[in-house]
Amino acid sequence: PIDPLVIFTPSGKRGRFPAGTPVLTAARQLGVDLDSVCGGRGICSKCQVSPGVGAFSKHGVTVSADALSPWNAVEERYRSKRGLAEGRRLGCQARIEGDVVIDVPPESQVHRQVVRKRAEAREITLDPATRLHYVEVEQPDMHEPSGDFERLAAALEAQWGVAGLTAGLDILAGLQAALRKGGWKVTCAVHAAGGAPELVSLWPGFHEGSVFGLAIDLGSTTIAAHLCDLQSGEVRASSGLMNPQIRFGEDLMSRVSYAMMNPGGAVEMTRAVREALGTLTAQIAAEAGIDPALILEAVVVCNPVMHHLVLGLDPVELGQAPFALTVSGALNLSAADIGLPLAPAAKLYVLPCIAGHVGADAAAVALSEAPNRSEELMLVVDVGTNAEILLGNRERVLACSSPTGPAFEGAQISSGQRAAPGAIERVEIDPATKEPRFRVIGSELWSDAPGFAEAVAATGITGICGSGIIEAIAEMRMAGLVDAGGLIGSAGQAGTARLVPEGRTHAYVLHDGRETGGPFITVTQGDVRAIQLAKSALYAGARLLMDQMGVDTVDRVVLAGAFGAHISPRHAMVLGMIPDCPLDKVSSAGNAAGTGARIALLNVAARREVEALVRTIVKVETAVEPRFQEHFVNANAIPHATDPFPNLAA
Numbered sequence: 001p002i003d004p005l006v007i008f009t010p011s012g013k014r015g016r017f018p019a020g021t022p023v024l025t026a027a028r029q030l031g032v033d034l035d036s037v038c039g040g041r042g043i044c045s046k047c048q049v050s051p052g053v054g055a056f057s058k059h060g061v062t063v064s065a066d067a068l069s070p071w072n073a074v075e076e077r078y079r080s081k082r083g084l085a086e087g088r089r090l091g092c093q094a095r096i097e098g099d100v101v102i103d104v105p106p107e108s109q110v111h112r113q114v115v116r117k118r119a120e121a122r123e124i125t126l127d128p129a130t131r132l133h134y135v136e137v138e139q140p141d142m143h144e145p146s147g148d149f150e151r152l153a154a155a156l157e158a159q160w161g162v163a164g165l166t167a168g169l170d171i172l173a174g175l176q177a178a179l180r181k182g183g184w185k186v187t188c189a190v191h192a193a194g195g196a197p198e199l200v201s202l203w204p205g206f207h208e209g210s211v212f213g214l215a216i217d218l219g220s221t222t223i224a225a226h227l228c229d230l231q232s233g234e235v236r237a238s239s240g241l242m243n244p245q246i247r248f249g250e251d252l253m254s255r256v257s258y259a260m261m262n263p264g265g266a267v268e269m270t271r272a273v274r275e276a277l278g279t280l281t282a283q284i285a286a287e288a289g290i291d292p293a294l295i296l297e298a299v300v301v302c303n304p305v306m307h308h309l310v311l312g313l314d315p316v317e318l319g320q321a322p323f324a325l326t327v328s329g330a331l332n333l334s335a336a337d338i339g340l341p342l343a344p345a346a347k348l349y350v351l352p353c354i355a356g357h358v359g360a361d362a363a364a365v366a367l368s369e370a371p372n373r374s375e376e377l378m379l380v381v382d383v384g385t386n387a388e389i390l391l392g393n394r395e396r397v398l399a400c401s402s403p404t405g406p407a408f409e410g411a412q413i414s415s416g417q418r419a420a421p422g423a424i425e426r427v428e429i430d431p432a433t434k435e436p437r438f439r440v441i442g443s444e445l446w447s448d449a450p451g452f453a454e455a456v457a458a459t460g461i462t463g464i465c466g467s468g469i470i471e472a473i474a475e476m477r478m479a480g481l482v483d484a485g486g487l488i489g490s491a492g493q494a495g496t497a498r499l500v501p502e503g504r505t506h507a508y509v510l511h512d513g514r515e516t517g518g519p520f521i522t523v524t525q526g527d528v529r530a531i532q533l534a535k536s537a538l539y540a541g542a543r544l545l546m547d548q549m550g551v552d553t554v555d556r557v558v559l560a561g562a563f564g565a566h567i568s569p570r571h572a573m574v575l576g577m578i579p580d581c582p583l584d585k586v587s588s589a590g591n592a593a594g595t596g597a598r599i600a601l602l603n604v605a606a607r608r609e610v611e612a613l614v615r616t617i618v619k620v621e622t623a624v625e626p627r628f629q630e631h632f633v634n635a636n637a638i639p640h641a642t643d644p645f646p647n648l649a650a
């Protein structure tokens with residue numbers, strides 16, 4: 001008789017196997033993506049499948065109810081102790097007896113698609129560097145004098161094909177106790193990212209529950225992290241805090257100067273940022289309710305100065321031409337090297353830097369937004385204290401960074417504050433009456449809606465955040481309260497009680513809560529100047545890349561960065577932050593650098609991808625490019641002194 005036919009869905013892979021072949025074995029032989037941590041011992045339940053019954057017209061097979069073997073003792077034991085959902089079987093126990101169609105549900109696939117967050121440009125296929133393997137190890141024997149580690153390594157090779165295992169002293173120190181406690185059965189966490197596989201954690205017996213990784217976006221002003229489940233790809237918690245290095249200088253160059261001027265200054269800044277990463281780790285683990293010792297690896301993306309400071313490298317060379325990095329390539333380190341309080345043997349991957357001014361954060365944005373895969377010419381702007389700018393398509397990608405300063409993050413703004421509940425984030429000004437209305441973070445209501453006062457009673461109205469100040473100034477420009485030169489209340493524009501004198505200039509009153517002891521929130525001339533400087537730097541950087549590319553327009557603009565995601569495209573264009581482009585072609589990517597870190601954490605192949613991509617990106621150095629100054633000056637006007645903005649008129 002001919003062997004039974006097995007068809008796996010959704011892959012469609014099929015083959016004939018002798019009756020009695022376990023489903024997991026058939027899946028392995030066909031290259032079907034079916035997970036297993038226990039190696040077919042009926043312990044982990046990662047191999048669950050759903051066999052179909054009935055006629056499958058698409059596949060031309062009719063499946064009888066007895067196409068799989070009846071439940072054996074192992075499967076029964078699992079079902080009675082842990083339970084199995086209706087229709088599910090353990091792939092390692094169920095054997096093929098007749099023609100069958102077997103569905104592999106998403107949670108049983110190793111390389112499953114990770115649930116995509118809103119605004120994420122690409123799918124993430126789960127393929128982490130760290131995997132769990134359950135093994136049974138030979139007991140020692142006086143006639144066979146090999147070490148426990150060697151027998152563990154041999155078991156991993158024989159049972160999982162993991163060859164050439166290595167381990168550090170931290171792990172070896174606990175190895176004998178774990179093996180004996182587990183009765184020579186242990187769960188190993190093995191990290192393999194191109195080099196020799198390394199044992200990074202070990203549990204006696206079968207390790208229930210998951211293991212985790214941390215994706216860290218280390219910015220000059222804020223540090224953000226995502227805690228990801230390495231077995232499902234799910235984000236279990238996200239958290240952030242202010243970079244404590246702000247006290248040494250708000251922007252990057254002032255931190256480099258601090259290191260130059262103060263002996264031991266760099267060491268002090270290294271200590272500060274490492275401490276903050278420790279705090280953030282504890283915070284995020286607590287939020288997810290997990291032990292930080294279950295975090296087995298971290299990925300860090302950051303700009304070149306933060307890169308050097310967190311690694312304990314002197315950043316002084318980054319402050320002067322030719323802006324040489326100590327090391328630009330990707331780094332495979334131990335988390336302990338930078339004092340991250342994760343599992344003792346946890347690993348650390350640092351994305352490569354593109355150039356002395358264009359860091360691993362820009363590399364992460366390139367990985368997440370993938371301009372190199374785009375047909376259209378894409379401008380990606382990661383708005384932060386330092387803006388990272390990428391321009392390109394399939395043919396080539398250019399990158400630069402531009403020192404925008406912290407104004408976009410609400411710093412240097414008279415009523416500025418971080419984006420937090422109570423901050424004004426949306427502004428509209430009636431061009432006829434010049435009256436404003438606004439929304440604050442934490443409430444859906446506009447300030448002129450009934451119930452607004454009650455809605456914001458808990459937080460109050462505390463200040464104005466980056467997106468709020470951009471909208472306020474753009475709205476002031478559209479309402480004729482600010483001229484193209486950035487002057488508030490110049491001749492012919494006054495005539496509203498909302499404009500009040502401030503020294504020799506004017507300020508626009510956005511909110512006056514003084515009667516009730518609240519704040520007096522205005523947009524001052526100084527605020528407009530600060531935003532003009534920041535937006536000119538941003539625009540000039542983009543424009544410089546466009547010159548290099550030989551173009552005057554771009555097809556698409558992506559605003560990235562924790563703050564970039566909140567900017568309204570129209571207001572950004574009214575202000576001239578970004579070059580003209582059809583408004584429906586301007587989109588937000590959220591924290592693209594953080595997403596890039598997450599991609600590199602969850603998919604080990606993406607690390608090779610970004611390393612290769614970085615080698616092809618052409619870097620443009622704004623600091624030594626004379627055209628940058630010229631573009632900067634022209635971009636000071638709102639929206640611009642010379643460049644046309646046809647899409648704004650439309």
Ligand code: FES
Nearest residue numbers: 040043044045092
């Ligand atoms: Fe672990 Fe089947 S492979 S239960």
